[in-house]
Amino acid sequence: MINEISKRRTFGIISHPDAGKTTLTEKLLLFGGAIQEAGAVKSNKIKKGATSDFMEIERQRGISVATSVLAFNYKDKKINILDTPGHKDFAEDTFRTLTAVDSVIVVIDVAKGVEEQTEKLVEVCRMRNIPMIVFINKLDREGKDAFDLLDEVEQKLGLKVTPLSFPIGMGFDFKGIYNIWEKNINLFTGESKTSIEDTIAFDDVNNPELEKLIGDQSAETLREELELVYEVYPEFDAQAYQKGELQPVFFGSALNNFGVRELLDCFIDIAPSPRPKNAEEREVKPNEDTFTGFVFKIHANMDPKHRDRLAFIKIVSGTFERNKPYLHVRNNKKLKFSSPNAFFAEKKEIVDVSYAGDIVGLHDTGNFKIGDTLTEGEQLNFKGIPSFSPEHFRYINNADPMKAKQLNKGIDQLMDEGVAQLFTLEMNGRKVIGTVGALQYEVIQYRLEHEYGAKCTYENFPVHKACWVEPEDPKNEEFAEFKRVKQKFLAKDKHDQLVFLADSPFSIEMMKQKYPTVKLHYVSEYK
Ligand code: G4P
Secondary structure (H helix, E strand, O other): OHHHHHHEEEEEEEEOOOOOHHHHHHHHHHHOOOOOOOOHHHHHHHHHHHHOHHHHHHHHHOOOOOOOEEEEEEOOEEEEEEOOOOOHHHHHHHHHHOOOOOEEEEEEEOOOEOOHHHHHHHHHHHHOOOOEEEEEEOOOOOOOOHHHHHHHHHHHHOOOEEEOEEEEOOHHHOOEEEEOOOOEEEEOOOOOOOOOOOOEEOOOOOOOHHHHHHOHHHHHHHHHHHHHHHHHOOOOOHHHHHOOOOEEEEEOEOOOOEOHHHHHHHHHHHOOOOOOEEEOOOEEOOOOOOOEEEEEEEEEOOOOOOOOEEEEEEEEEOEEEOOOOEEEOOOOEEEOOOOOEEEEEOEEEEOOEEEOOOEEEEEEOOOOOOOOEEEOOOOOOEOOOEEEOOOEEEEEEEOOHHHHHHHHHHHHHHHHOOOOEEEEEOOOOOEEEEEOOOHHHHHHHHHHHHHHOOOEEEEEOOOOEEEEEEEOOOOOHHHHHHHHHOHHHEEEOOOOOEEEEEOOHHHHHHHHHHOOOEEEEOEEEOO
């Protein structure tokens, strides 16, 4: 078991949309032999869209809504890539997925540099000390100067970087890459789109052979640039990387399959195997004998004939076995799973045993919520599935009085999946849906109608931010007054926690000053 666990590398690829996440994922799968042709990952996306109405929304908008798992073997490692939606309206889904990864690769477009969505996602990784490797993509195009980019990454993302490869030219002049990690040169011919490129060992860049390979001018520039790299950036330190204190950087072109092998080879050398995870009760280590895991994602079944859902479980410790009873801690109920899915490339198949680090997909008829813990009997609750304040808030109204039950059930289940957040106003019991992006309202409306036969309308509710309320003393007069004054703006979230729906930054500041013992938080955690 310990041997199997140490082979696992479970990670996510994050980027701003269009930086090349899908392309890179696909090339990694090609190297793993998990797919045979370029284009397979994308065409798969479209195929799903054609067979399901919900995914049609995704297809039309050209965004990837669903988070799925792609696994393959490479050398002696088992690699699990957790795909994350790049679109900002689904950022919360990505944040949750980041609770299930052991490391990430950050993709940055060489011409656009650090973009908004990258900043947000990296911030979450930084807060959790997740080890990160940066891949600067699209070197076949004109882009920013490599040193300027490294500066930008450090400043905007708050990282401490060290390049492990360095480009020789760029765009029209792009000649290849010097691999600092392996000490070799990889020449770019532009013809390596599907093949695995050859490299030329080059221990010493002062070797005059360099001129013959890349020409006098480029050789001189490369030597100068490498000298600067060695002077300015720290030597790579695997431990610092694993602690989230140092981030290695690679350059390449995913589309041309260039620099991707270097990235992958280094990744399997340095990236961490499954890491321990904190539960409220204790820290759980991956190689413990007994199984533990938690739900980080619930996926609605795309086939309207089957109402069940797929709950994605990250195995934190031990092994997960088919048909063995496990404790669903929140419900205090034993459950058995006869057909757990494992993921391989873009397919899923039934497996008998999965190990810590793996993701299993369990068919669920409504038992699971995001954040739920499964164990062999121990009372454990894993921490750290965050719920951030939504950006948009709207009342949800029932548009078909005959279907009130269906609507409530639909809303409940969609919220369990983490599609959006529900707040119920204390004063009148009205329901408010909070989302990260406006697009989610359409998805919810569509799914309520097509999956639950319920119709809804929305009404604006001007809220600036949701703040989770934590009184120092729930019995003191200050808290009672706060509740009286802000009655109209108080709601309960799905877990019955009290939330203050503030209409402006000013009102948050006012409350903080007036009621210092009532703490306001922008983040909650699913319990
Ligand atoms: P995403 O998942 O991060 O959103 O990005 P995706 O991989 O879909 O890539 C976005 C666009 O960038 C795609 O072009 C893709 O072909 C292109 N791209 C990815 N890597 C490279 C690279 O190394 N060099 C260059 N020049 N382009 C790259 P598209 O026109 O939007 O899509 P498509 O029609 O080519 O599929």
